[in-house]
Amino acid sequence: MGTQVNPESEAEYREFVVSRYAQLGRFAYVLCRDWHQAEDVVQKALTKLYLHWPKAVIRSPDAYVRRIIANGLSDDRRTGWFRRERPSRELPDRPRPDPAEGSAERMTVLHALSRLPAGQRLAVVLRHWEDMSVEQAAEIMGCSTGNVKSQTARGLQTLRGLLVEESNPMQANGANR
Template sequence: MKPEAEAEYREFVSARLDQLGRFAFLLCRDWHRAEDAVQKGLVKLYLHWDKTTIKSPDAYVRQVIVNVVREEARRHWFKRERSSDRLPERHHPDPGEAGSERLTMLDALSRLPKRQRIAVVLRIWEDLSVEQTAEIMACSPGTVKSQTARGLQTLRGLLSETIPEEVTT
């Protein structure tokens, strides 16, 4: 890779690494799996960085992260962990420190079907357009709209079960 392309790639990664990590965490609810998914996405992006086939690096890396999270969920191969005497360093805030409302929302989000969860995370948390989300999910804009609507409806139902009535009114 040319030095100027390498510098552009490094700048892209430093500007978006935390955001991509949060995105991956919302999809899989595990910081370590999220870091692995982001790393795989960034490696794949690096391999294609100087090629003209990538129109939007953001959309490309997010699509790779979504695919990695889906594939790992299907395979269940992530359980191949090695034990160690040392605990890993914590680079991210513990989601348990964020408050009960956030935990309730994350729990409800994790109970959504995969495609609905991906659509809601991309559209609501990441604030992407329908077209950008469709590109990442490799589906039509209509599918994005329906999956987002169903996901939000399901979230409302899940949250109404866990939040007391006097709080919601």
């Protein structure tokens, strides 16, 4: 278990959460493409971050919480169906993002991103969506910089192919058979 958080550190933690919450939610959404799952994983990650805040603040709280989010999404995919939450008939009263706000191109890119393998998707999102350095991405992913570079390169190559496929469905489906 983490160490006790003093009132000064708790204020720093609260400030961090308030300033990063929306950004972390978008980060999680880009990785999983489900607002509900993104919100859940961010909440769990922020709880874990609070428990380890003194250690995280010494290093990099941004990298620390992003790594928790990425690992949490991987854990969620491995969780059996019997441990997942079950849907209910009543929806909570929360404002939902307006789907009309996103452009067709953005939705196409998000769809293509969702089709990438998890490691490639994480590397591409960290490097190009979150605009992080190779070193920052390596810290979050818990791997070497070389692995980040190769995952990013493979991910971008795959992403380009998927985007061409989605923009020219007739050509991609072999219309000239």
